Amino acid sequence: MMALFDKFNKLASERxxxxxxxLSPFETRIEEVYSPTEARIxxxxxxxxxxxxxxxxxxxxxxxxAAQKAVEREGTGTTGSRMxxxxxxxxxxxxxxxxxxxxxxxVIVFSTGYLASLGLIGxxxxxxxxxxxxxxxxxxxxxxxxxxxxxxxxxxHNDVAxxxxxxxxxxxxxxxxxxxxxxxxxxxxxxxxxxxxxxVKRRYGGYLVVDEAHSxxxxxxxxxGLSEEAGVAxxxxxxxxxxxxxxxxxxxxxxxxxPESEFLRYASRPYIFTASPSPSVIASTxxxxxxxxxxxxxxxxxxxxxxxxxxxxxxxxxRLGPEPSPVVATxxxxxxxxxxxxxxxxxxxxxxxxVLPPAAPGGYTLVRCSVSAAHTPAQIDIICQxxxxxxxxxxxxxxxxxxxxx
Amino acid sequence: xxxxxxxxDRLYTHLRPMAPQGTTLDEDTDLISEFGLDSVNVMDLLLExxxxxxxxxxxxxxxxxxxPKDLACTIIRLLEAE
Ligand SMILES: Cc1ncc(COP(=O)(O)O)c(C=O)c1O
Numbered sequence: 280m281m282a283l284f285d286k287f288n289k290l291a292s293e294r295x296x297x298x299x300x301x302l303s304p305f306e307t308r309i310e311e312v313y314s315p316t317e318a319r320i321x322x323x324x325x326x327x328x329x330x331x332x333x334x335x336x337x338x339x340x341x342x343x344x345a346a347q348k349a350v351e352r353e354g355t356g357t358t359g360s361r362m363x364x365x366x367x368x369x370x371x372x373x374x375x376x377x378x379x380x381x382x383x384x385x386v387i388v389f390s391t392g393y394l395a396s397l398g399l400i401g402x403x404x405x406x407x408x409x410x411x412x413x414x415x416x417x418x419x420x421x422x423x424x425x426x427x428x429x430x431x432x433x434x435x436h437n438d439v440a441x442x443x444x445x446x447x448x449x450x451x452x453x454x455x456x457x458x459x460x461x462x463x464x465x466x467x468x469x470x471x472x473x474x475x476x477x478x479v480k481r482r483y484g485g486y487l488v489v490d491e492a493h494s495x496x497x498x499x500x501x502x503x504g505l506s507e508e509a510g511v512a513x514x515x516x517x518x519x520x521x522x523x524x525x526x527x528x529x530x531x532x533x534x535x536x537x538p539e540s541e542f543l544r545y546a547s548r549p550y551i552f553t554a555s556p557s558p559s560v561i562a563s564t565x566x567x568x569x570x571x572x573x574x575x576x577x578x579x580x581x582x583x584x585x586x587x588x589x590x591x592x593x594x595x596x597x598r599l600g601p602e603p604s605p606v607v608a609t610x611x612x613x614x615x616x617x618x619x620x621x622x623x624x625x626x627x628x629x630x631x632x633x634v635l636p637p638a639a640p641g642g643y644t645l646v647r648c649s650v651s652a653a654h655t656p657a658q659i660d661i662i663c664q665x666x667x668x669x670x671x672x673x674x675x676x677x678x679x680x681x682x683x684x685x
Numbered sequence: 686x687x688x689x690x691x692x693x694d695r696l697y698t699h700l701r702p703m704a705p706q707g708t709t710l711d712e713d714t715d716l717i718s719e720f721g722l723d724s725v726n727v728m729d730l731l732l733e734x735x736x737x738x739x740x741x742x743x744x745x746x747x748x749x750x751x752x753p754k755d756l757a758c759t760i761i762r763l764l765e766a767e
Pocket of ligand 1: 391392393394396417419461465490492493521522523529530531
């Protein structure tokens with residue numbers, strides 16, 4: 280019989296092997312934050328290239344002022360859930376503003392994007408239903424599927440033919456199916472082939488959920504995300520989003536034109552049994568949404584930076600994700616190599632995200648850069664220079680073994 | 686039983702390339718604790734197997750699939766249900 284904590288033995292030994300000094304990249308302390316792109320880590324000033332601060336709005340004066348006013352006017356927290364303890368004006372105003380932004384008649388704000396996913400998918404799909412999810416979907420979607428009790432079927436990442444085959448196999452059950460994809464996938468930065476997915480859905484039936492966590496404010500003429508960019512917004516049944524990335528706060532939402540989705544407020548445990556977002560968080564999110572809408576130049580800046588980083592790393596010979604995007608993933612070899620690479624970047628004053636399997640798809644190890652509209656072209660050059668200095672790590676032998684981490 | 690053996694043999698062709706060096710494989714090998722796959726490897730294996738047999742295996746069934754034998758029996762059941 281295994282003792283309660285024995286399940287952590289494997290984790291403990293992996294951690295000791297990968298991080299012998301005891302300092303793990305997964306326990307990084309940001310000691311001080313100076314701006315959307317600079318902070319102090321390990322006593323040194325570093326350039327931040329591993330946030331999800333796509334529009335660089337975390338220090339926008341408009342957002343800070345809105346949050347300050349809200350905290351003074353309405354206090355630090357709501358101390359309860361919306362159903363039991365009431366909605367504040369800000370919650371309702373934000374829902375109305377998001378409804379206007381997406382031209383959706385139902386928007387529900389949740390306390391995080393993770394909870395929005397649990398709240399929609401975990402509640403709407405039941406034991407008689409089926410969920411078809413892209414293999415590379417985020418953990419929040421996997422968890423939501425589990426919570427639902429539905430039959431969970433995974434299709435190959437971005438493979439529309441595989442999705443189609445599976446819908447075909449479901450026959451009449453296709454009508455009871457939720458298809459779940461993401462606008463931009465968080466690890467490799469690639470988009471879903473949404474127009475083709477919508478075409479398949481049209482042919483076989485089902486409902487489509489698009490998690491726009493990484494594409495809100497990033498894609499589409501108005502920044503609504505991939506559903507806008509692909510021109511299929513009216514055929515997406517449910518849009519999930521988060522305030523924690525381009526809007527620089529915390530929280531999440533569901534937008535839909537199915538009037539029945541309002542019932543999720545009564546049925547969704549992740550909506551009912553957790554406290555609603557604080558007034559200051561809602562206020563800064565509303566201000567950030569206004570900036571997202573009124574300043575398309577933020578999106579242009581972001582894409583100029585993203586393209587610059589992607590092209591330069593490509594020219595250095597790095598293996599990257601399949602297409603330029605604000606998420607730029609550099610694929611590496613063994614776990615040890617990836618850790619050494621991540622540390623090398625930090626020593627050169629660049630903070631990025633280290634991602635190891637199973638968090639990275641396909642058994643890859645990678646370092647993930649995320650670009651911000653707040654980066655200057657000169658800062659992007661500094662990041663690229665550090666990558667150029669680290670080419671040598673890739674040329675060391677042993678490097679490309681162990682891609683399954685065994 | 687002939688069908689079972691054929692399915693098992695086809696599973697082995699998918700499994701062998703994933704084998705860490707020096708691991709043995711038979712119908713009772715535990716795919717995770719003995720064969721060394723992690724949960725994502727198992728889900729990726731499933732994608733290949735599903736394509737080969739032209740079926741979808743719901744992830745809900747994974748909790749009860751520990752060995753090649755379990756997987757083969759699941760496949761037979763799903764093929765029969767068609
Ligand atoms: C695709 C995706 N969905 C949902 C989430 C969760 O968002 P939140 O941070 O608001 O919980 C994330 C981010 O972690 C994500 O990458």
